[in-house]
Amino acid sequence: MIARRALLAGALASGLSLLGGCGPSRRVRPADRIRLWVAPNEAEEGFWKIAVARWNAARRGLPVQFTTIPTAGSSEDTVLSALVAGTEPDLCTNVFAGFAVQLAALGQVVNLAAMPGYAELVARRHMQAILPGWTQEGMVAALPIYSSPTLLWWRADLLAANGLSAPPRRYDEVYALCARYGRPGQRYGMQVVSGRSWADRWFDFISLYYAASKGQPYLQGRHALYNNAAGREVAGFIDRMFRQRWTALDFDAEEPLVSGLAAGAVRGPWDVERFAKLYPETLDRIVVGPMIAEAPGPGPASTFSDSKGVVVFKTSRVTAAAFDFLAWVLGDEDLNLLWLRRTGLSPARGDLLQNPRFADYYRTNKIAAAYAAHVASAKPPALSEYSIDIQKIMTAQLVEPLMTGRRDPAAALAEAVARTDRLLEAQA
Amino acid sequence: MNRRPHLSREAWIGLALAGSYLLFTAVFWAYPFFWLAKLSVTQWRFFDTPVFTGPRNLLLTLRDPMFLQALWNVLRFLLLYVPLAFVGALVVAFGLQHVGRGKAFIALCFLLSNVSSGVAMALVFTKIFSATGPLNRLLFDWAGIAIPWTTDPQLAMLAIALVVAWKFVGYYGLILYSGLLTIPKELYDAARLDHAGPLTRLFRITLPLLNPQLMMVLVFAILVSFGLFTEPFLITGGGPADSTVTPQMMIYETAFRRLQPSHAAMMSILVSAATYLLIVVARRLFERKVTLA
Numbered sequence: 001m002i003a004r005r006a007l008l009a010g011a012l013a014s015g016l017s018l019l020g021g022c023g024p025s026r027r028v029r030p031a032d033r034i035r036l037w038v039a040p041n042e043a044e045e046g047f048w049k050i051a052v053a054r055w056n057a058a059r060r061g062l063p064v065q066f067t068t069i070p071t072a073g074s075s076e077d078t079v080l081s082a083l084v085a086g087t088e089p090d091l092c093t094n095v096f097a098g099f100a101v102q103l104a105a106l107g108q109v110v111n112l113a114a115m116p117g118y119a120e121l122v123a124r125r126h127m128q129a130i131l132p133g134w135t136q137e138g139m140v141a142a143l144p145i146y147s148s149p150t151l152l153w154w155r156a157d158l159l160a161a162n163g164l165s166a167p168p169r170r171y172d173e174v175y176a177l178c179a180r181y182g183r184p185g186q187r188y189g190m191q192v193v194s195g196r197s198w199a200d201r202w203f204d205f206i207s208l209y210y211a212a213s214k215g216q217p218y219l220q221g222r223h224a225l226y227n228n229a230a231g232r233e234v235a236g237f238i239d240r241m242f243r244q245r246w247t248a249l250d251f252d253a254e255e256p257l258v259s260g261l262a263a264g265a266v267r268g269p270w271d272v273e274r275f276a277k278l279y280p281e282t283l284d285r286i287v288v289g290p291m292i293a294e295a296p297g298p299g300p301a302s303t304f305s306d307s308k309g310v311v312v313f314k315t316s317r318v319t320a321a322a323f324d325f326l327a328w329v330l331g332d333e334d335l336n337l338l339w340l341r342r343t344g345l346s347p348a349r350g351d352l353l354q355n356p357r358f359a360d361y362y363r364t365n366k367i368a369a370a371y372a373a374h375v376a377s378a379k380p381p382a383l384s385e386y387s388i389d390i391q392k393i394m395t396a397q398l399v400e401p402l403m404t405g406r407r408d409p410a411a412a413l414a415e416a417v418a419r420t421d422r423l424l425e426a427q428a
Numbered sequence: 429m430n431r432r433p434h435l436s437r438e439a440w441i442g443l444a445l446a447g448s449y450l451l452f453t454a455v456f457w458a459y460p461f462f463w464l465a466k467l468s469v470t471q472w473r474f475f476d477t478p479v480f481t482g483p484r485n486l487l488l489t490l491r492d493p494m495f496l497q498a499l500w501n502v503l504r505f506l507l508l509y510v511p512l513a514f515v516g517a518l519v520v521a522f523g524l525q526h527v528g529r530g531k532a533f534i535a536l537c538f539l540l541s542n543v544s545s546g547v548a549m550a551l552v553f554t555k556i557f558s559a560t561g562p563l564n565r566l567l568f569d570w571a572g573i574a575i576p577w578t579t580d581p582q583l584a585m586l587a588i589a590l591v592v593a594w595k596f597v598g599y600y601g602l603i604l605y606s607g608l609l610t611i612p613k614e615l616y617d618a619a620r621l622d623h624a625g626p627l628t629r630l631f632r633i634t635l636p637l638l639n640p641q642l643m644m645v646l647v648f649a650i651l652v653s654f655g656l657f658t659e660p661f662l663i664t665g666g667g668p669a670d671s672t673v674t675p676q677m678m679i680y681e682t683a684f685r686r687l688q689p690s691h692a693a694m695m696s697i698l699v700s701a702a703t704y705l706l707i708v709v710a711r712r713l714f715e716r717k718v719t720l721a
Contacts, residue, residue, distance in 0.1 A: 084475070106474065108475060186568075252554050256560070
C-alpha cells in the first residue's frame with residue numbers, strides 16, 4: 001500500500017512539475033551570449049550560419065547563438081507567443097514594418113535610432129534614402145535588412161510579338177498591348193489584382209499608387225491620402241482594365257506568365273528562385289520593367305518595397321552588444337554580398353549599383369540588377385498599427401468594387417478613404 | 429487517539445483517476461475559461477496588466493459592423509450549407525444501403541474527405557473555382573460563360589458551402605446510415621401492404637424515425653458553421669465585400685493581428701452564446717421523441 005501511495009504521489013508530483021514547466025521562466029538568463037532568431041528558410045539560415053561563425057571567431061563582442069524562428073505558421077504569431085511567455089531572443093529578423101510598429105506601440109522593442117553607432121551604420125550602409133520609410137516620429141523600431149521592390153515581369157516574346165521592344169512604362173502602352181494580345185476568357189494583357197488577402201494590396205494598388213505619386217505616402221497620421229490625383233489615376237487604370245476585360249478577376253489556377261494567360265504580372269525578387277526551379281524556360285523569356293504610371297518621371301519609378309527588418313527586444317539584457325553585432329553584420333560589405341549571393345534579395349542599401357563590390361554580381365544577374373536599381377526609390381508600407389484594417393478597407397471598398405464594376409473610381413476612392421479616416425479616428 | 433481514515437485500494441484508484449481528470453480539466457478548461465471571462469471585461473494587450481473596463485468590450489463588439497456582418501454570414505452559410513449537407517448525406521446513406529460488397533471500403537472512401545487536410549483541400553478548390561480555372565474554362569468552352577465563384581459577393585458563400593459540404597457529407601451520411609439500420613424492416617413491409625408509395629414511406633417512416641440522427645447532423649452543421657475558418661480564410665480571404673468573413677476569422681485577426689485579445693475574448697463569448705442559442709432553438713423546433721416500442 002505504501003509503495004502504491006508513493007507511486008501515485010510521484011506521478012502527481014511529476015505531472016505538476018511537467019505542467020509547471022509550461023509556464024514562463026523568469027529565471028535570470030545568462031548574459032554571456034546574444035540570442036538571435038532568423039527567418040526559417042534555407043537561404044537565410046545559410047547566410048546567418050556563416051555570419052555568426054565569423055563574428056564568434058573574431059571575438060569582437062559577446063558570442064552570438066542563432067536559431068530559426070520556431071514557427072509552424074507565421075513569424076508574427078511565434079514572436080508574440082515568445083514575448084508573452086518570456087522566451088523571446090535578443091534580436092529577431094524577418095519582421096515587417098507594420099509588425100515592428102505594433103511591437104513599438106506595445107513597448108516591446110528598442111528605438112534603434114537611439115543606439116550608439118546608429119548614425120555611423122546608416123552612413124556606412126548608405127541607407128539615408130531608405131530609412132525615412134522606417135522612421136516614425138524619430139523612432140526606428142526595425143532596421144531593414146533587405147528591400148524587395150515590386151516590379152512588373154513581362155514575357156519578352158509576347159511583347160515583341162505585339163510590337164513592344166521594351167517593357168511598358170505607361171498605362172497607354174499597357175492598354176495598347178492588352179487590346180492586341182487580350183482575348184476575353186482566354187488570355188489577358190496583365191494581371192492587375194494580386195489576390196484577396198489584405199496583404200495583396202501591397203502588390204497591386206499600393207505599388208501602382210507609389211509609382212503614380214512618385215513615392216508619396218498613402219497615409220499620414222489619422223488620414224488616408226490616396227483620394228488624390230495619383231489615386232484617381234490608379235483607380236481609373238484598374239477600372240479600365242476590368243471593364244475592357246483586359247485582365248481576369250483572379251489568376252489562382254496557374255502561374256499566368258508560364259502559359260501566357262497573362263503577358264505581364266507584378267512579381268518580386270523571391271520569384272526568381274521559384275521560376276528558376278519550376279519554370280526555367282519561362283524565366284529565360286522574362287524581362288523586368290518598372291511599375292507603370294500614367295506619366296512616369298525620369299529615373300527609377302517608385303514602387304512598393306517588401307522589406308523585412310530586424311528588431312532588438314527591450315527585455316534583452318544585452319541590447320548594446322546586440323546592436324554592435326547588428327551594426328557589424330549590416331555594415332559589412334562582404335557580408336552584404338554574401339547575403340545577396342545566398343538569398344538573391346537586395347540588401348537595403350542605396351549604393352548597390354554604384355558600389356564596385358556588388359558589380360560582378362549584378363553584371364551576371366540582370367533581373368537582380370533591375371531590382372537593385374529600384375531599392376532606393378521603393379517605399380515600405382505605411383507605418384501604422386492598423387495596416388490590416390486599412391488594407392482590408394482598401395480591398396473591400398476600392399479594389400473589389402472596381403473589379404466588379406459596382407462603383408466608379410471616384411466613388412470607390414472616396415468611400416475607401418472616408419472609411420479609413422473613420423476607422424483611424426475611432427481607434428484614436 | 430485519532431486515526432486517519434483508511435482508504436481502500438479501489439478508493440485510491442478512483443481518487444487517482446478522478447484527480448487526474450479534474451487536474452486536466454482545471455488546467456486545460458477551467459483556467460482558460462476564467463482567463464477568457466476575465467479578459468472579456470478588461471483591457472489587456474499581452475504585456476500589460478489587465479484593467480477592468482466593464483461592458484466596454486461588449487459595446488465595442490456589438491457596435492462593430494464587421495462582427496455583425498460575420499454573424500450574418502454564418503446564417504447565410506447555414507442557409508446554403510444545411511440543404512446541401514442534408515441532401516448529400518441522405519444520398520450517401522441510402523446509397524450505402526444498396527451497396528452489397530465493399531460497404532466498409534466505400535464508407536471509408538467517404539470519410540477520406542473528412543480527414544484530409546483542410547488547407548490542402550482549400551488550395552485545390554481555390555484552383556478549381558478560379559476565374560481562369562478548369563471549371564470556368566469548361567463552362568466558357570461549352571456555353572461561353574464564366575461564373576465568378578469566389579469574386580461575386582453572392583456566389584462566394586455558395587462556393588465555401590460546396591467545399592465544406594463536400595468535406596462533411598460522407599461523415600454525416602454515415603451517421604444517417606447508422607440510423608437507417610435501426611429502422612425495423614417490418615414497418616416498411618406493413619406500409620407496402622397499405623399501398624404506401626416510396627415518397628410516403630420516406631416522409632412518414634424514414635425521416636421521422638431518423639429524427640435523432642438528423643438532429644445530430646443539424647447540431648454538427650451549426651457547430652461547423654460557427655467554427656468556420658480554414659476554407660474562407662484561404663479561398664476567399666473573407667471577401668468579396670466581406671461576404672465570407674466568419675466570426676472565427678474575426679477572433680483570430682483581432683487577437684493576433686490587431687493585437688486586441690480582450691476584444692477577441694468578448695467576441696468568442698458572444699459567438700459561443702450565439703451557437704448555443706441557435707442549437708437550443710433548432711432542437712425546440714425540430715427535435716422529436718422517437719420510440720420504436
